[in-house]
Amino acid sequence: MNDTPVIYLDNNATTMVAPEVLEEMLPYFNRWYGNPSSMHSFGGMVGRRIREARERLASLLGASEEEIIFTSCGTESDSTAIYAAIRSYPEKKHIITSRVEHPAVKNLCDYLAKNGYRVTTVGVDKSGNLDLDFLYDNLTPDTAIVSLMWANNETGVIFPVEEIAEKTAAAGIVLHTDAVQAVGKIPIDMQTNRIDMLSLSGHKLHAPKGIGALYVRKGTKFSPFLIGGHQEKGRRGGTENTASIIGLGKAAELAAAKMSEENTRVRELRDKLERELTQRIPNCFVNGKDAPRLPNTASIAFEFVEGEAILLLMNEHGICASSGSACTSGSLEPSHVLRAMGVPFTAAHGTIRYSLSVYNTEAEIDVVIEHMPGIIERLRQLSPFWKSGACMAS
Amino acid sequence: MWEYTDKVKDHFLNPRNVGEIPDADGVGEVGSLACGDALTLYIKLDENQRIKEAKFKTFGCASAIASSSALTEMVIGKTLEEAEQITNEQIAEYLGGLPKEKMHCSVMGRDALEKAIACYRGKDVRVVEGNIVCECFGVTDIQIERAVKENKLHTIEAVTDYLKAGGGCGKCHDKIQEIIDAVLGAAKPKVVAPPKGKLTNLQKIKLVEETLAREIQPSLRKDGGDIELVDVDGNTVFVRLKGSCSQCKMSQVTLKQYVQTKLQELVAPELTVEEAAS
Numbered sequence: 001m002n003d004t005p006v007i008y009l010d011n012n013a014t015t016m017v018a019p020e021v022l023e024e025m026l027p028y029f030n031r032w033y034g035n036p037s038s039m040h041s042f043g044g045m046v047g048r049r050i051r052e053a054r055e056r057l058a059s060l061l062g063a064s065e066e067e068i069i070f071t072s073c074g075t076e077s078d079s080t081a082i083y084a085a086i087r088s089y090p091e092k093k094h095i096i097t098s099r100v101e102h103p104a105v106k107n108l109c110d111y112l113a114k115n116g117y118r119v120t121t122v123g124v125d126k127s128g129n130l131d132l133d134f135l136y137d138n139l140t141p142d143t144a145i146v147s148l149m150w151a152n153n154e155t156g157v158i159f160p161v162e163e164i165a166e167k168t169a170a171a172g173i174v175l176h177t178d179a180v181q182a183v184g185k186i187p188i189d190m191q192t193n194r195i196d197m198l199s200l201s202g203h204k205l206h207a208p209k210g211i212g213a214l215y216v217r218k219g220t221k222f223s224p225f226l227i228g229g230h231q232e233k234g235r236r237g238g239t240e241n242t243a244s245i246i247g248l249g250k251a252a253e254l255a256a257a258k259m260s261e262e263n264t265r266v267r268e269l270r271d272k273l274e275r276e277l278t279q280r281i282p283n284c285f286v287n288g289k290d291a292p293r294l295p296n297t298a299s300i301a302f303e304f305v306e307g308e309a310i311l312l313l314m315n316e317h318g319i320c321a322s323s324g325s326a327c328t329s330g331s332l333e334p335s336h337v338l339r340a341m342g343v344p345f346t347a348a349h350g351t352i353r354y355s356l357s358v359y360n361t362e363a364e365i366d367v368v369i370e371h372m373p374g375i376i377e378r379l380r381q382l383s384p385f386w387k388s389g390a391c392m393a394s
Numbered sequence: 395m396w397e398y399t400d401k402v403k404d405h406f407l408n409p410r411n412v413g414e415i416p417d418a419d420g421v422g423e424v425g426s427l428a429c430g431d432a433l434t435l436y437i438k439l440d441e442n443q444r445i446k447e448a449k450f451k452t453f454g455c456a457s458a459i460a461s462s463s464a465l466t467e468m469v470i471g472k473t474l475e476e477a478e479q480i481t482n483e484q485i486a487e488y489l490g491g492l493p494k495e496k497m498h499c500s501v502m503g504r505d506a507l508e509k510a511i512a513c514y515r516g517k518d519v520r521v522v523e524g525n526i527v528c529e530c531f532g533v534t535d536i537q538i539e540r541a542v543k544e545n546k547l548h549t550i551e552a553v554t555d556y557l558k559a560g561g562g563c564g565k566c567h568d569k570i571q572e573i574i575d576a577v578l579g580a581a582k583p584k585v586v587a588p589p590k591g592k593l594t595n596l597q598k599i600k601l602v603e604e605t606l607a608r609e610i611q612p613s614l615r616k617d618g619g620d621i622e623l624v625d626v627d628g629n630t631v632f633v634r635l636k637g638s639c640s641q642c643k644m645s646q647v648t649l650k651q652y653v654q655t656k657l658q659e660l661v662a663p664e665l666t667v668e669e670a671a672s
Contacts, residue, residue: 126670304427304453305453306430306431306453306454306455306458307455308396308455308456309406309454309455309456309459312406312456313407316407333561333562334430339625342624342625342632342634342670344622344623344624344625344634345427345428345623345625346427349427349430381412382409382412382451382452382453382459383451383452383453384423384432384433384434384451384452384453385427385432385453
């Protein structure tokens with residue numbers, strides 16, 4: 001590990017803990033370390049700070065405090081939501097999800113499919129938009145839950161979950177959304193929609209890792225995932241992660257304050273990155289370009305080169321991003337999201353995801369724009385497929 | 395993040411012997427775009443049948459590029475008989491080791507070398523030897539036996555690390571385990587003759603790619619159109635029509651009557667062609 005400055009464009013993977021967040025958290029490790037469940041006021045005062053954090057997070061979501069359950073991460077929130085629904089409706093044996101979900105939902109649904117559930121996966125078109133007709137056609141009285149992400153982690157494509165919620169609510173079916181990538185980046189108001197459950201994760205919005213939350217709309221049938229103490233009104237046992245909950249509350253307050261910057265300045269930086277790279281580099285395109293997308297995410301396919309090699313050359317310049325290629329993940333198949341969108345092999349293996357945050361500057365984006373054409377050209381000179389690529393372009 | 399050795403990083407950042415040899419004595423091509431890595435190796439011999447020049451072009455991750463670069467350094471100056479003795483382990487050792495999930499990069503290097511030598515000797519290297527076990531990545535029982543023997547592999551995961559076999563759908567795990575048991579138990583594995591004419595997924599994708607490029611794209615491009623391979627799922631080939639083809643009212647006729655017929659004729663009779671959802 002060293003302290004060389006990096007250009008961090010991997011904010012959909014995780015984010016820096018905001019300095020204001022860290023500052024609020026620190027005293028709760030070794031100064032005010034009491035247990036909020038204790039009778040003494042030393043613990044009780046921590047309980048008050050947790051209530052404040054809950055209010056702050058509820059306010060970001062347009063929710064009320066009792067609709068927020070703190071969890072350990074986005075994955076726990078997703079599992080809690082899906083198990084809550086299927087345990088609340090034991091007679092229903094059908095689940096609907098999409099082909100492009102995060103593993104937290106996808107792998108759980110795959111598991112349930114092997115354990116007595118019928119799982120319908122809704123496809124997407126080449127822009128990444130959900131096949132709504134197929135979704136609506138498959139809502140049945142046997143459907144226990146529909147779980148669809150709000151925004152995709154790889155492409156940033158936004159699903160119309162609020163519109164979908166009207167249909168599922170009318171059909172009396174629980175709708176859960178994995179909003180891990182959406183919360184803090186786009187405005188969300190649970191008062192104006194009919195979504196039943198929503199998962200979020202602290203470390204995607206400048207709170208620490210190891211803290212998440214699940215929104216559960218008042219009146220939604222619920223069954224706890226972690227059974228234990230009376231914490232979170234008996235909906236999630238386990239002593240509260242006090243410092244991190246307080247951190248998440250502060251991060252939610254900051255996200256609300258920076259929402260407009262995210263959707264103006266950060267969006268402009270992202271658009272500049274996409275515009276300049278697609279202009280300067282032949283045979284490259286933006287995945288999901290024509291779909292509604294998060295303001296911070298650019299998924300760019302560079303044809304005939306491989307993602308891991310691109311990332312390592314970017315790393316030489318201190319630029320951090322992610323790839324949809326097989327090699328980076330250790331799996332042998334390229335991203336299931338890009339495959340679902342029908343991105344050809346020629347491009348899926350060479351897709352790089354740049355994800356920005358409010359901490360990125362225009363100077364950083366300019367450095368990336370300056371280095372990328374050389375990196376891609378260098379690898380294409382090594383690629384046995386590049387000659388045919390050049391022909392195809394002409 | 396992979397833990398690459400300094401030598402891997404060096405060969406990735408400063409690859410040796412990149413390029414093509416137009417008048418090569420032997421050329422070995424392995425892998426494909428669909429697989430995520432591919433290597434073309436060129437060798438040229440001197441009057442004493444020693445490899446005097448070796449060059450490569452590689453599409454793939456850092457360890458694939460580094461393995462190719464290392465391979466060229468290792469073979470230059472060797473006779474073909476000496477070069478044939480190079481194992482994938484030696485390529486990995488030359489680089490100071492590879493992460494175990496990346497051992498298949500060294501196997502790809504060894505395979506390309508074998509093909510280049512076979513090419514020089516005039517053998518037809520396109521024939522797949524043995525019986526296909528892993529259909530996703532087109533790996534045969536003979537390849538698996540050899541990797542298990544040479545590298546003392548004990549588990550299915552290790553076979554996947556070295557050959558990719560078993561890394562796709564996972565349906566072949568039982569067969570791989572049987573081979574491991576047979577080889578390690580020193581029992582003679584059953585070798586069944588491969589079904590005649592049956593293509594692996596990988597061979598199918600490569601043949602479809604080649605046929606599209608050779609037979610179909612040139613005539614579509616004459617009319618300002620183009621076609622792109624999106625996916626091959628079983629016997630269904632998904633393509634996307636581009637340029638003038640995409641607006642053409644006759645595009646469905648083109649697909650079925652022209653593209654599908656050509657592919658059925660030149661690749662496999664059971665193929666059907668569909669337009670990828672857009």
